[in-house]
Amino acid sequence: MMKAHDLVSMNQAKDAAGADHFRSQQHIRKLWTMPFVLAIVAVVALGVLSLLIGAYNVRGQPDGINMIFITRIPRTAALMLTGAAMSMSGLVMQLITQNRLVEPTTTGTIEWSGLGLLCVYLIFPAPSLALRMAGAILFSFTGTMIFFLLLRRVKLRSSLIVPIMGMMLGAVISAISTFIGLVFNMTQNIETWFVGSFAPVQIGRYEYLWLIVLIAVLIFLYADRLTLAGLGEDIATNLGVNYNRIVLLGTGLISFGVGVVAAVIGNLPFLGLIVPNIVSMYRGDDLRSNLPWVCLLGMGILTLCDIISRTIIKPFEVPVSLILGVMGSVVFIVILLKQRRLK
Amino acid sequence: MRELASPHPGSLEVTFHPQHRSATAFPSKEEERRYWLLLVTFIALGVLASYGLLMYNNPVPVDSPSFLPVVRRRMTALVAMLIAAVCQSLSTVTFQTITHNRLITPSLLGFEALYATIHTSTMFFFGVGTFISYSGVESFIFQVVMMVLLSLILYGWLLSGKYGNLQLMLLVGIIIGTGLRSVSSFMRRLLAPSEFDILQARLFASVNHSDASFFPLAIPIVCVAAFLLFARSKNLNVISLGKDIATSLGVNHQHSLLFTLTLVSLLMAVSTALVGPLTFYGFLVATLSYQATRTYDHRYLFPMALAIGFLMITGAYFLMYHVFSAQGVVSVIIELFGGIAFIMVVLRKGTL
Numbered sequence: 001m002m003k004a005h006d007l008v009s010m011n012q013a014k015d016a017a018g019a020d021h022f023r024s025q026q027h028i029r030k031l032w033t034m035p036f037v038l039a040i041v042a043v044v045a046l047g048v049l050s051l052l053i054g055a056y057n058v059r060g061q062p063d064g065i066n067m068i069f070i071t072r073i074p075r076t077a078a079l080m081l082t083g084a085a086m087s088m089s090g091l092v093m094q095l096i097t098q099n100r101l102v103e104p105t106t107t108g109t110i111e112w113s114g115l116g117l118l119c120v121y122l123i124f125p126a127p128s129l130a131l132r133m134a135g136a137i138l139f140s141f142t143g144t145m146i147f148f149l150l151l152r153r154v155k156l157r158s159s160l161i162v163p164i165m166g167m168m169l170g171a172v173i174s175a176i177s178t179f180i181g182l183v184f185n186m187t188q189n190i191e192t193w194f195v196g197s198f199a200p201v202q203i204g205r206y207e208y209l210w211l212i213v214l215i216a217v218l219i220f221l222y223a224d225r226l227t228l229a230g231l232g233e234d235i236a237t238n239l240g241v242n243y244n245r246i247v248l249l250g251t252g253l254i255s256f257g258v259g260v261v262a263a264v265i266g267n268l269p270f271l272g273l274i275v276p277n278i279v280s281m282y283r284g285d286d287l288r289s290n291l292p293w294v295c296l297l298g299m300g301i302l303t304l305c306d307i308i309s310r311t312i313i314k315p316f317e318v319p320v321s322l323i324l325g326v327m328g329s330v331v332f333i334v335i336l337l338k339q340r341r342l343k
Numbered sequence: 344m345r346e347l348a349s350p351h352p353g354s355l356e357v358t359f360h361p362q363h364r365s366a367t368a369f370p371s372k373e374e375e376r377r378y379w380l381l382l383v384t385f386i387a388l389g390v391l392a393s394y395g396l397l398m399y400n401n402p403v404p405v406d407s408p409s410f411l412p413v414v415r416r417r418m419t420a421l422v423a424m425l426i427a428a429v430c431q432s433l434s435t436v437t438f439q440t441i442t443h444n445r446l447i448t449p450s451l452l453g454f455e456a457l458y459a460t461i462h463t464s465t466m467f468f469f470g471v472g473t474f475i476s477y478s479g480v481e482s483f484i485f486q487v488v489m490m491v492l493l494s495l496i497l498y499g500w501l502l503s504g505k506y507g508n509l510q511l512m513l514l515v516g517i518i519i520g521t522g523l524r525s526v527s528s529f530m531r532r533l534l535a536p537s538e539f540d541i542l543q544a545r546l547f548a549s550v551n552h553s554d555a556s557f558f559p560l561a562i563p564i565v566c567v568a569a570f571l572l573f574a575r576s577k578n579l580n581v582i583s584l585g586k587d588i589a590t591s592l593g594v595n596h597q598h599s600l601l602f603t604l605t606l607v608s609l610l611m612a613v614s615t616a617l618v619g620p621l622t623f624y625g626f627l628v629a630t631l632s633y634q635a636t637r638t639y640d641h642r643y644l645f646p647m648a649l650a651i652g653f654l655m656i657t658g659a660y661f662l663m664y665h666v667f668s669a670q671g672v673v674s675v676i677i678e679l680f681g682g683i684a685f686i687m688v689v690l691r692k693g694t695l
Contacts, residue, residue: 101514105521150689150690153690154689154692158510160508160510160511160513160514161444161510163514163517164447164451164510164513164514164517165446165689167451167517168446168447168451168685169685169686169689171622171623171682172623172682172683172685172686175622175623175675175678175679175681175682176679176682178675178678179675179676179679182675195528269521269525270521313533318529318532318533319532321525322525322526322528322529322532323525323529324525325521325522325524325525326522326525326526326529328522329518329519329521329522329525330522332518333515333518333519336511336514336515336518337515340508340511
C-alpha cells in the first residue's frame, strides 16, 4: 500500500483538478437551448436516414410501404431505445461507483447477462424471448451487485484499476461460460450472441425494448437522488437519502436495461462509456439536466454506427457491435489521454 | 507487509526471536527447508507427469530404436508445454512485481488480439495462397517482432515522460485489445467460408497444434529472456520496493522498467505465437508460487514459479487425457480454475 501512496495522492489530485475543470465550465440549467434543439434535429435526421437505407428498394416496389412498417420502423425504434438504454445505464453506473471509466462492458455486466442467457438455454429447451430476458436481467443484476459490493469492500489505489478489475472479472465469467458451452456443446450460441446486431429486428421481435421507456422515466424521476448517491454514502445519508436503497434501485434499473438489450440485441460495447463522458466534458455532472443529452447522444451515435454498418459492405451488413468496438475504443483512449493531460 | 499478511503465527514468533535472525531471504530455517522440499516435490511431480505423458498407453519401450520416432508428436507437445510454462510463469511474476499488483497478468496487454489480427489481416489482404505459404519460421519471427514492437511502442509512449502512468498504460492496452478484436472479427465476417475455415484452424492454437519447426527459434529466445530475467532478480527485488525507494537505492527505475517489460512482452509473444492465448494460467501459477515461497526474493520465486507452472500444465494434460479422457478442454479448465482463484484472491485481499 505504501508503494502506491504517491499514486493515490496523485490520482486524487488529478480527479479533484478534473472536477474543478468540469465544474468551472458553463452551467446551462435551461434545457431547450439552441444546441439541444439542433441535436434533436440531427438525431431525427439520422432516424429518417435510417428509415431510407437498406438493401430493399422501398420506393420502387409496390410493397415498399409494408417493408417500412415490417422492418425499417422497428429497426429505427430499436436503435433509438437501445442507444438511450445503454448510455443511461453507463451514466447511472458511473454515478454510483463515482468512477468515470465504468460501464456495462468494463464491469462484466455484459458477460454476466451472457451467462444468464446460456443458463436459460440450458434449463429450457426452446426458451421464449421473455424467459431469455428474465435470465439475462437476473444474472446481470447479480453480477453488477457483486461488482459494486466488491468495490465498496476493497480499498482502491487508483480509479484506473476499477475498469481493469472489472474486465478481468468479465473474463472470468466468460471463461465459465465457455466451459459450460464446451460441456454442453453450445459455444456457437455464445459466439452468435456476443456480436450485437440489429439485423434480425422486425415487427414482433423487438417489442420488449419498449420497456426501456419505463426505465428512462424511472431514472428521470430518481435523477436527483441518484446524483446525491453519487456524492458518496456519507454525504448522501447526511442529505436525507437512503443510500443503500438508491444504489439497489440504480443497479436494478441498469441491469434491467442491459438485460433487455442483451436478450434482444446482444452485446454493444463502450456505448455507455463514451456517451456520458462526452456529455460531461461539455456540461458538468448534473444528472437531471444531462440525462436528455445523454439519451440523445446515445441514440445519435448508435444510429450513426448502424447506418455505417449497413452501408459499408452493401448489400450485406456487419454487426453494429464491431463498428462500435472500433470507434468506441478509439474514443475511449482519447478520453483517457485527455484526462491525463488535465492533471 | 508479507509477515503481517502471513497466516502463520508460528513463523512470526520465530522471526522476531533474536537467535534466529539471519540475512537470508527466508524468515526462518524451517521456511527455507519447506521451500526446498516443495520445490523438489513439484519438480519431481512435473517430471513424473511428463514421463506419464510420454509413456502412458505407449506400446513402444524406451530402449527400442523406434521409440523416438513414435513419441515425436508427444515430445513436440511436451516441449511446447515446457516453453509455455517458462514464458507464462516468468513473465507473470515479473509483470506483477513491476506493476506492484499481484492481481494482473501481462496477457491483459492484448497479445492474443494482436495475434488474431495479424493472421486475419494476412488472410484478408493477401488471400489464401499467401496465408498458407505464410507459415513456418518467417511468420513466427514476424509475429513475435510485431507483438514486441507494439508493446514497446505502448510502453515507450505511455510510461515515459511527464505523464507516465503504469495503470493508464494497462488500460490503454486492454482497450486496444478490444478494438483489435473488433477489427479482426469485422474482417473475418468478410471472408469466404473456405478461407474462414483455414483461418479458424490457425487461430485456435493449442499445445497439440504447435509447430515443431518453431522450436529452434523459440527455445533460444526463451532461454535468453529467461536467463536475463534470472540475472535481474536482484534488480527486480529492488524495484518491488517501489519507485522512490528503488531510485534512492541507485536503480534507474524507468530504464529497468522498460527493459524488463520488453523481456516480458518477448516471452508473452513467443508463448502466444506458439500455444495461443492463456489468460489466467499465469495468474494461477504466480499466486500459488507466492503461497509456496515465503519470501520476496525473485531468486527463489522464479524457480518455484517454473516448477509449479510446468507441473500444472503437464499434470492437467495428463489427467485430462488419460484419467478423464477429456481432450481439448484442458486449457479451458486451467483458465477456469485460474479465474476462480482470481476471484477468491480479490475477495480475500481487500485492496485493488
